[in-house]
Amino acid sequence: MRWVLTLLLSLGAGFAGAALWDAAGFGGKATRDYLLANPEVLPQAMEELQRRDQQARIAPLRAELETPFPGAVMGNPDGKVTLVEFTDYACTYCRQSLGDVADLIAANPDLRVVVREFPILRPESVDAARMALAAAQQGKYAAFHDAMFRLGPPSADAIEAAAKEAGLDLAKANAAIASGAFDTHLRTNAALANELGISGTPGWIIGDQALNGAVGKQRIGAAIAEARES
Incomplete structure (x- = not known):
């Protein structure tokens, strides 16, 4: 789950280019195979990403x-x-x-x-x-x-x-x-x-x-x- 979240964070920061994707270690058949076999991790990771974003917005304004x-x-x-x-x-x-x-x-x-x-x-x-x-x-x-x-x-x-x-x-x-x-x-x-x-x-x-x-x-x-x- 941690690497999926890191992937989403990277995409959210704008790292969508293929070169950066590969450089970050997210490319390759193993990654694709894991996501195809475990598609449920993506919604879970997105939920965690949203939670962290909320925390980051709220904390300085609390x-x-x-x-x-x-x-x-x-x-x-x-x-x-x-x-x-x-x-x-x-x-x-x-x-x-x-x-x-x-x-x-x-x-x-x-x-x-x-x-x-x-x-x-x-x-x-x-x-x-x-x-x-x-x-x-x-x-x-x-x-x-x-x-x-x-x-x-x-x-x-x-x-x-x-x-x-x-x-x-x-x-x-x-x-x-x-x-x-x-x-x-x-x-x-x-x-x-x-x-x-x-x-x-x-x-x-x-x-x-x-x-x-x-x-x-x-x-x-x-x-x-x-x-x-x-």
């Missing part, structure tokens, strides 16, 4: 990733295991994942969920994300988050209704939004997503793993257990 906008945390704010979610209030799959996150929080008392607003689907998503951060500033993030997904998709009326349901001081929230107080954080979230290769929502980071889409609570739960053990 501290920043797991440091939330103040108040934009759900679950146990002092939890030992951190799940990072990139989300957009216009995202149907994010809405579908809301119950999964609630179930995971209930099942894992040590779970801290850092939510990163990643409004990419429509202009109103940006407005909803800004109001969410205003809610976080007022200590009412979770209430707004749940109400916005329930009342969405985001529109001016839905955002205001969610803010009122969460009990926000709207004058204070709108003043903070107008000041541009949250835009730097939103740009940071977009930059982090780009560095991690997250191009859609929901996107999840847990331990050394990056998961994309509504993968379900079983898959996320398994990643939480692995992160806890590492």
Whole structure:
């Protein structure tokens, strides 16, 4: 398996020329015969390559990733295991994942969920994300988050209704939004997503793993257990 992984790493680095292939010792009948006889090693090696790539991307960003906008945390704010979610209030799959996150929080008392607003689907998503951060500033993030997904998709009326349901001081929230107080954080979230290769929502980071889409609570739960053990 090690030499197969080395082969794939070499190809990934651009060593596709026949001369380099042979120089690296990957050519010849023995190699071809082994791969034909054991084709299952290639998917296994690709999976390991992907895992290593994820680790390399996440490791230098971990501290920043797991440091939330103040108040934009759900679950146990002092939890030992951190799940990072990139989300957009216009995202149907994010809405579908809301119950999964609630179930995971209930099942894992040590779970801290850092939510990163990643409004990419429509202009109103940006407005909803800004109001969410205003809610976080007022200590009412979770209430707004749940109400916005329930009342969405985001529109001016839905955002205001969610803010009122969460009990926000709207004058204070709108003043903070107008000041541009949250835009730097939103740009940071977009930059982090780009560095991690997250191009859609929901996107999840847990331990050394990056998961994309509504993968379900079983898959996320398994990643939480692995992160806890590492």
